[in-house]
Amino acid sequence: xxxxxxxxxxxxxxxxxxxxxxEILKPLGSVLVAYSGGVDSSLLLAAACEACGPGVLxxxxxxxxxxxxxxxxxxxxxxxxxxxHKVIKTQEFDDPRFVENPLERCYYCKRxxxxxxxxxxxxxxxxxxxxxxxxxxxxxxxxxxxxLRELEVLSPLRQANFTKSDVRELSRLIGLPxxxxxxxxxxxxxxxxxxxxTREALGMIERLEDALHDMGFRQVRARCHxxxxxxxxxxxxxxxxxxxxxxxxxxxxxRREGFHHVALDLQGYxxxxxxxxx
Numbered sequence: 001x002x003x004x005x006x007x008x009x010x011x012x013x014x015x016x017x018x019x020x021x022x023e024i025l026k027p028l029g030s031v032l033v034a035y036s037g038g039v040d041s042s043l044l045l046a047a048a049c050e051a052c053g054p055g056v057l058x059x060x061x062x063x064x065x066x067x068x069x070x071x072x073x074x075x076x077x078x079x080x081x082x083x084x085h086k087v088i089k090t091q092e093f094d095d096p097r098f099v100e101n102p103l104e105r106c107y108y109c110k111r112x113x114x115x116x117x118x119x120x121x122x123x124x125x126x127x128x129x130x131x132x133x134x135x136x137x138x139x140x141x142x143x144x145x146x147x148l149r150e151l152e153v154l155s156p157l158r159q160a161n162f163t164k165s166d167v168r169e170l171s172r173l174i175g176l177p178x179x180x181x182x183x184x185x186x187x188x189x190x191x192x193x194x195x196x197x198t199r200e201a202l203g204m205i206e207r208l209e210d211a212l213h214d215m216g217f218r219q220v221r222a223r224c225h226x227x228x229x230x231x232x233x234x235x236x237x238x239x240x241x242x243x244x245x246x247x248x249x250x251x252x253x254x255r256r257e258g259f260h261h262v263a264l265d266l267q268g269y270x271x272x273x274x275x276x277x278x
Contacts, residue, residue, distance in 0.1 A: 001175060002080070002175075003046055003080055003081065003174050003175050003176065004173065004174040004175050005050060005174075006018050006019075006021075006022060006046070006047060006050055006170070006174055007019070007022060007050065009173065009174065010170065010173050010174065012169075012173075013169075014166050014169050014170050014173070017160050017161055017162055017166055017170075018047075018160075018170055020159075020160040020161070021047050021051075021156055021157065021160040021162070022047060022050065022051045024156045024159050024160055025047060025048050025051035025052060025130075025156055026051045026052065028051075028052060028127060028128045028130075028154075029052060029055055029127055029128075030052060030055030030056070030057075030125070030126045030127045030128070031048050031052055031055065031056055031057070031126060031127070031128045031129070031130050032057045032058075032059055032117060032120065032121040032124070032126040032128070032129050032130070033045045033048055033056065033057070033058045033059070033083070033130055033131075033132075034059065034061075034113070034114070034117055034129065034130065034131040034132070034153070035058040035059060035060050035074065035078065035085070036060065036061075036066075036070065036074060036132075036184070037060065037070055037071070037073050037074025037075075037077055037078075037178070038070075038132070038178075038181065038183070038184050039164075039167055039168060039171055039176075039178055039179060039180075039181050039183075040132035040133070040134060040157060040164075040167050041131070041132035042077050042081075042171065042176055042178055043132070043157070043167050043170060043171045043174075043176060044130065044131075044132040044156060044157055045058050045077075045078065045081050045083055046080075046081050046171075046174060046176060047156070048083075048130065048156075049081045049082055049083050054084075055126070056083045056084070057083065057084050057085075057086060057120075057121075057124055057126050058078050058081070058083045058084065058085045058086070059085075059086045059087075059088060059117055059120055060074050060075075060078075060085070060086070060087050060088070061087075061088055061089070061090045061113050061116065061117070062087050062088070062089055062090070063089065063090045063091070063092055064092075064093065064187070064199050064202045064203070065092060065109070065186045065187045065188045065202060066186070066187070067184075067187065067206050067209070067210070068206070069210060069213070070184060071087070073178065077176065077177070077178055080176070080177075086120065086124075088116055088117075088120055090112050090113055090116050091112065092108070092109050092112050092188075093199065095108050095112060098112070098188075098197070099196055099197055099198075100194075100196060101188070101191055101192075101193055101194060101195055101196060101197050102193065102194070103143065103193050104143045105143070105188060105193070105197075106142060106143040106144040106186075107143040107144055107146050107147055109144065109186065109188065110143075110144030110146075110147035110148070111144075111147040111150070111151075113147075114129070114131075114147050114148065114151045114153055115151065117129055117153075118151055128154060129151070129153050129154065130153065130154045130155070130156055131148065131153050131154070131155055132155070132157055133145075133148070133155045133157065133158050134157050134158055134162045134163055134164055134166075134167060135158050135161055135162065135163055136163055136164050137158070138158075168180060182218050182219040182234075183219070183271060185221075185271075187202050187205055187206055188202070189221075189274070190205050190221060190222060190223050190224050191223075191224050191274075192223075192225065192274050193274055195224075195225075195226075201224055204224075204257040204258055204259070205222045205224055205229075205257075207257055208222045208229065208253055208254055208257050208259075209221070209222050211253040212231070212233070212250070212253070215246065215249060215250070215253075216240075217233045217234070217237055217240075217241070218234065218237075219233065219234045219237075219269045220232065220233055220269070221269060221273075222254075223265075223273070223274075227258075227259060227260040227261060228259065228260070228261035228262070228263060229254050229257075229259040229261070229262055229263070230263045230264075230265050231250065231254075231262065231263065231264050231265065232265045232267075232268060232269040232270065232273070233264075233268060233269060234268060234269050235267075235268035235269070237268075238264070238266065238268055241264055242264065247264075250262065250264075
């Protein structure tokens, strides 16, 4: 089913912000959308396609830190918008500062990403690079924001004063199927700051989280602490995770990936648990 037009279909409290978003995007003409397939970037892509027509290019960066499951879903959503979609490779592991995983890791990762996106925009003849941060992202610990400022990347959702709930509501109204998708994050966020990131451990984490999703858990994080993995699920799923049969399935899945010790975090899932304020 095709997506509904923001300008024609959207009513209610979010309509004014939706109109503002289109007003911001229309003068840009051609845009490259930094597109992960998450809720924020999917809405931005849909709005850009409505505002700028064929001048829109969605670009997804694929690397060891980006789950294959996410890439497959991103391709499906991009096809609904009608945008041209390109997948590029980023090389975070070429930067030893990323591998060492300092507090500023996200900056090095974002810098690599947006430099590559800027180069892609120039090659493709696209005028402006945009990304999907909202106003609430300003209150979180996000070293990557510095990379956006340095490279002059625009954040139209933020400019239009969109919150996360606004994004989900507008996405629902226009028919984006991922409007209620749980928040995702780079797999590098599964490591405590200061603990080196390895390709092998990223693969272990990705496969374990895939297994947890297949068990029916929607929001999961497998936090790596050496040979111990600390699993976070949504709080209302904690009881299901501790049932004897499910508990055994989780332990077996973790041990298949090489983790010797398996812990379930009784606080449940929480965003950015390794960030300083936590």
